Amino acid sequence: MAEEPLIVIQHSSAWRGIDFREVWRYREMLYFLVWRDVKVRYKQTTLGITWALIQPLLGMIVLAFVFGRVAKLPSEGIPYPLFAFAGLLPWTFFSNAVTNGSMSVINSGNLLTKVYFPRILIPAATVMTALVDFFIAAVMLLPLFLYYRFVPDVRLIYGLPLAMVVCLAFASGLSIALSGLVVRYRDLRHAIPFVMQIWMFATPIVYSLSVVPTKYRWMVNLNPMAPVIEAFRRSIFGGAIATSGLVWAAVVAVVLIFAGSVYFRRLERVFADVI
Amino acid sequence: MSEFPVRIENVSKLYRIGAKLDQRTFRETVSDTVLLRRRDRSPERDLWALRDVSFDVRHGEATAIIGQNGAGKSTLLKILSRITEPTSGRILVRGRVSSLLEVGTGFHNELTGRENVQLNGAILGMTRREIKQRFDEIVAFAEVERFIDTPVKYYSSGMYMRLAFAVAAHLEPEILVVDEVLAVGDAAFQAKCLRKMNDVASHGRTVLFVSHNMPAVKALCQTAVWLKNGQVVSRGDAASIVTQYLQHSSSFAGRDSVAERLAAIPADPAFRMESIRLLQGRRDVELVANGEPLEIELGFEVFRETLGLHVFFRLLDLEETLVFEAVHNGHETVARAEAGRWIATAVIPANFLAARPYQLLIGAAIANGRELLPDPIRLTFDVQQTGLVDRAFPGYSPPGQLAPLLEWRLEPARATQ
Numbered sequence: 001m002a003e004e005p006l007i008v009i010q011h012s013s014a015w016r017g018i019d020f021r022e023v024w025r026y027r028e029m030l031y032f033l034v035w036r037d038v039k040v041r042y043k044q045t046t047l048g049i050t051w052a053l054i055q056p057l058l059g060m061i062v063l064a065f066v067f068g069r070v071a072k073l074p075s076e077g078i079p080y081p082l083f084a085f086a087g088l089l090p091w092t093f094f095s096n097a098v099t100n101g102s103m104s105v106i107n108s109g110n111l112l113t114k115v116y117f118p119r120i121l122i123p124a125a126t127v128m129t130a131l132v133d134f135f136i137a138a139v140m141l142l143p144l145f146l147y148y149r150f151v152p153d154v155r156l157i158y159g160l161p162l163a164m165v166v167c168l169a170f171a172s173g174l175s176i177a178l179s180g181l182v183v184r185y186r187d188l189r190h191a192i193p194f195v196m197q198i199w200m201f202a203t204p205i206v207y208s209l210s211v212v213p214t215k216y217r218w219m220v221n222l223n224p225m226a227p228v229i230e231a232f233r234r235s236i237f238g239g240a241i242a243t244s245g246l247v248w249a250a251v252v253a254v255v256l257i258f259a260g261s262v263y264f265r266r267l268e269r270v271f272a273d274v275i
Numbered sequence: 276m277s278e279f280p281v282r283i284e285n286v287s288k289l290y291r292i293g294a295k296l297d298q299r300t301f302r303e304t305v306s307d308t309v310l311l312r313r314r315d316r317s318p319e320r321d322l323w324a325l326r327d328v329s330f331d332v333r334h335g336e337a338t339a340i341i342g343q344n345g346a347g348k349s350t351l352l353k354i355l356s357r358i359t360e361p362t363s364g365r366i367l368v369r370g371r372v373s374s375l376l377e378v379g380t381g382f383h384n385e386l387t388g389r390e391n392v393q394l395n396g397a398i399l400g401m402t403r404r405e406i407k408q409r410f411d412e413i414v415a416f417a418e419v420e421r422f423i424d425t426p427v428k429y430y431s432s433g434m435y436m437r438l439a440f441a442v443a444a445h446l447e448p449e450i451l452v453v454d455e456v457l458a459v460g461d462a463a464f465q466a467k468c469l470r471k472m473n474d475v476a477s478h479g480r481t482v483l484f485v486s487h488n489m490p491a492v493k494a495l496c497q498t499a500v501w502l503k504n505g506q507v508v509s510r511g512d513a514a515s516i517v518t519q520y521l522q523h524s525s526s527f528a529g530r531d532s533v534a535e536r537l538a539a540i541p542a543d544p545a546f547r548m549e550s551i552r553l554l555q556g557r558r559d560v561e562l563v564a565n566g567e568p569l570e571i572e573l574g575f576e577v578f579r580e581t582l583g584l585h586v587f588f589r590l591l592d593l594e595e596t597l598v599f600e601a602v603h604n605g606h607e608t609v610a611r612a613e614a615g616r617w618i619a620t621a622v623i624p625a626n627f628l629a630a631r632p633y634q635l636l637i638g639a640a641i642a643n644g645r646e647l648l649p650d651p652i653r654l655t656f657d658v659q660q661t662g663l664v665d666r667a668f669p670g671y672s673p674p675g676q677l678a679p680l681l682e683w684r685l686e687p688a689r690a691t692q
Contacts, residue, residue, distance in 0.1 A: 007372070009357055010365035032397035036383060036390075043385045043426075114380040115398055116357035185301035272359045273290065 016265045017258075023118050033125035038132050052136040056092045060085040067206045076208050078237050079148045087205035089137060090164065090232045094171050094225060095196050097130035101175025102182050102192050109275040119268040120261065123179040127172050134164075141236075152236045159235020166250050167228045173256025180264040183271060203229055224249035279369070280450050280481045281332040281355070286364035288325040288350050288505075324350040326505040327364070337482040339492040339513055341520055342502035343653075348485045351502070352376060355452050355483065370449030370481070373400060377454070379439030384428035388419055388438055391427055395442045409445045417441035444471045450481045469494070489517050490594045521593050521632075521655065536652055545581050546647045549616070550574035551637055553656060563658045565630060565678070569623040573603070573637065576616045583642030584612035586619055591634040593655070598633070598676045626680035630660035 023030075042049045060081055067073045068080030075083035104126040105112070105119070112119070145152060153159075182189050203225045204212070212220050220226050227245025234241050325347045332338050340348045353359045355366060356374035381398040382391050392413055396406040414423055417438040419430070427435055453472070469491060476482050476495050486492050492499060492513060499516035501508040509516060537548050553560050554570040563569050573586050585604040591597055603619040604610045635654045639647035 005369070005371075007357075007368040008365055009354060009361065009368065011360050011362060028403055029397050029400075032394050036381075036386070036394050039390065040383055040385050111381055111398070113353075113358060114376045115374070117398075181301075185304065187300040187302055191301075269360050272353065 012269060014266050014269075015262060018120055018261045018265065019118065023120060023124075026117050026121060029117055030121050030125055030128070033121060034128040034132065037125065037129040041129075049136060052133040053140050055133075056085060056088045056137045057140060059088050059092070063088070063206050073207050074211060076210065076237065076239075079150070082144050082148050082150060083208070083233070083237075084206060085140070085144060086233045086236050087229050089134065089141070090167050090229055091200060091203065091205050091225070092137065093130050093134035094167055094228075095200065096133065097127045097171035098174050098178065099193055099196055100130065101126040101171070102178035103189060104175070105179040105183050105271065106186075106189070106275060112275055113272050119271060120176065120264060123175040123264075124172070127168070127175050130171070131168065153234075153238040155235045155238070155241070159231060159241055162246070163228055163231040163235060163241075166246055166253060167225075167232070169253035169257060170224055170228065170249060173253050173258075173260050175260075176264050177256060177260030180260070180267045183267060183274065199223075199225070205229055208233075221245050221248070224252045278334075279331040279367075280334050281369075281483065282367040283328055283330050283351075284365050284367070286325055286328045286351070286354060286361045286366060287323060288347075288354065288359070289362040290322045290324055323505050325354075325361070328502070328505070328507055329364075330500055330507060330510055332481055332483060334481060335479040336498060337476040337484060337496040339496040339499040339516075340483065340485045340502060341487075341489075341492060341499055341517065342508075345504075346502040347505040348502055349454065350505075352452055352454050352483070352485055368450065371400075372450045372452060373443075373446045373448035374452035375399075375443050375446075375454065376452075378436065378443050382427060382435075382439060385426055387426050388414075388423040388430070391438065392442055395439070399443065399446055400448075401446065405447075413438075413441045413445050416444060440468055440471075444468075444475075448480070450483070451475055452483045454485045487595070489521065493517055521634075533652075533654065540648065540650075543647055545578055545641070546584065546639060547576045547578070548573070548586075548637070548639060548648060548652070549576055550618075551652065551654070553635075561656065563628065563656055565628045565658050565660055566625055568625045569628070571621045571623065571635070573619045573621075574616070575619070575639065577612045577614050580611060580613050581641060582611050583644060584639070584647070585610070585642065586637070586639045588621070588638070589636040589651075591636060592676055593632055593634060595634075596676065627677060628658045629675060629678035630658050631676075632657045 042051065047054065063084040064081040068075070068084065073080070101123045104122045108122050111117075111122075144150075178188070178192065182192075202220070202223055204220065209217065209220065209226065209230055221242075227242055227249050231241045231246050328347070328351065340351060342348050350359070352374070353376070354361050355368075356372070356376060358376075379391075379395065381395055383394070386394065389410075392410065393403075393406055396409075397403070401409075414420055417434070417440070419434050419438050422430065422434065427438070430438070472482070472484075472495055482495070484492070484496055496513040498511060499513040499520075500510045501516050501520050509519065533551055537550070540548060550572070551574075552570075552572040553563065554572055555564060555567045560569075571588060573588070575586055577584060585602055587600060587602040589597055589600045601621050603621065604612065632655055635656065636651045637648070637654070638651040641647065
């Protein structure tokens, strides 16, 4: 009897962080939630898994035409489609993770009101699903390299993972915070896709940071996604990765994860009652 | 610390009605903050779903939680399942808990039977190894071997339910919390579920079971807890608590309680139930004499002309077995109910009911539409033997749910050719 776990169910404190030990015990459920989302999405569409490839690819084609051909934006001597795709790849991940992540809790009412599990798994699973899509889409880089006869920089080996870790952390922090906020304020969900669209153009994706006048660059760099995208692109195309920008983004991400999860944990006590 | 697997200590749960979190918008919050407005929280809006509930569940014991709708049973289960937190008090749980508030949680139509078993198993807390080990057993139990790789959207509802229940039935928790899972499916499936539950209960596992199905409660559980308005009324041996509950909670006695219950029904734009009376010889009765006809009088108001609106009642015995159903309208054609106040009276003939207690379930609905009383009104009444007394065997009351006096003919048999 002594070995059996004792669970105490009571009103919990409003200020709690994430219980990582519990999340670890429920890791299989996290795995299955991601697995379900990936499977279901690719089953529902006739295009199946290619959907993850088509989404950034079509984006690339549109951007390449509008900004590369028509507006003739400079792309640091790199073929514009390749340049745009390298920016769109992490952005598509970020945007999907945040948009779907913020809706994740209100869309999981059925699960929330019927079974217990650490609620944080819900936004976490959504971000992970977006990451799976990212990996599938990243495969498209290879044929593009071949087509443009482009040899990526060696920094790709550590630069890409580094940029993606910061990006993942930032997306997670934002998703956790927003998924709680959307439960509380339902009208926010209409604002999020809109904000993401504006945000995309505020981030150097279709253009390079070098086209921004030097005196405004600090403003662009306040946006944590700017150094992330820059670092991502530089580690493919070469050029110095601005560590200070990446550190700034990482600090914002860590603060968001921390504050977001405390807020989320505070609110999760009433999820089942209000959803 | 207790040696009880489940110990519930002074648990209370408060719900705020009206001042719901989800009814606020970001815009309102911002404008309220800017204008320094405060939203008032009046105490009338507080609802105590549970108040100071305490009891222990012994190891290996099956305990039923019974009570009327709104008594707090579901809230208690939700707290036990850690879906919502108590406002005060605590529950100590020792051992692995599985709660089944529903079967098939997380099932996805696009996924195949196999995939759903894996997913649902994980959601219910099985490890991947456990799912693998029990997979064949689950599929065999559900009898869906041939369709296991077909998406469940092509399943019949019976197959779907069988598969969903099969996963749940193969959990092996030390403590099982179950809510009304048995209320679904056809009779054969329900019987199968009951057998499986019985299995679980008799294998020394601790079970907490919420149900309206009194025979199931008596068959499965040793003890029962009766909740009313969020408080424990009594607790003890299942059979005696069930009897107490049935006799007390829904007795027809007290017209006030009927009026009260009618007043508590949420308003409907089309319909309002006004009165329910049991009459014999133009007098309200509580104890029905089977020698006289019984009139069941349902008063209601229709606010606008509605096609297919009808009131009905069902007669049940205390074991929840349906004796018969009677609908006031709509046998020949789908009739139109005109706006106005109406009284529908059904006459149950003399010498028809048996001398035993019955339950009367009163409902109203729109044909091919919706239920007008989502929670049918449940009343019980007792029937006394006053009609034809059997002189040959005094004191003998005929067995069966009804005791209709039939017309018998007796003729000498003629030799057939």
